[in-house]
Amino acid sequence: MMRLDIHEITSHRALVSRNAARMIATAVKARTDPVPDGDAVILDFSQVEAVTPSFVDELLYQLSELSFRGYRTVKFLSPPDRLSDKFKAIGRARQIAMDEEPSDGWVLELPKNVG
DSSP states (O other): EEEEHHHHOOOEEOOHHHHHHHHHHHHHHHHHHOTTTEEEEEEETTOOOOOOOHHHHHHHHGGGGGGGGGGOOEEEOOOOOOOOOHHHHHHTTTTTTEETTTTEEEEEEEEHHHH
8 A cells, every 4th residue: 555645746735736736646666566356546635725626627537447457446545625516526437436435535446447
């Protein structure tokens, strides 16, 4: 399991741009090697105060490549917002199932075959 502090990567409390999402995805991809199915990536948003739909859309697009490396689950720990219908719609458009766990945050299930 890999855990990354989002604020350490971006140093921003509000994540509003697609570029910020690409920075995070680059950091995730740089630290991941192929792993057995079932391992998870945990992105810790505890020091982030806001995310926008465009940021979430780009991050989901970038993270969808992780399924090729064996990662199927991504967890957003302490996201700044509840998982709204708006964010779920973004996930559906990317074929990523998104659920909210009250104690942990958002859980994303990446599709098995991306591409």
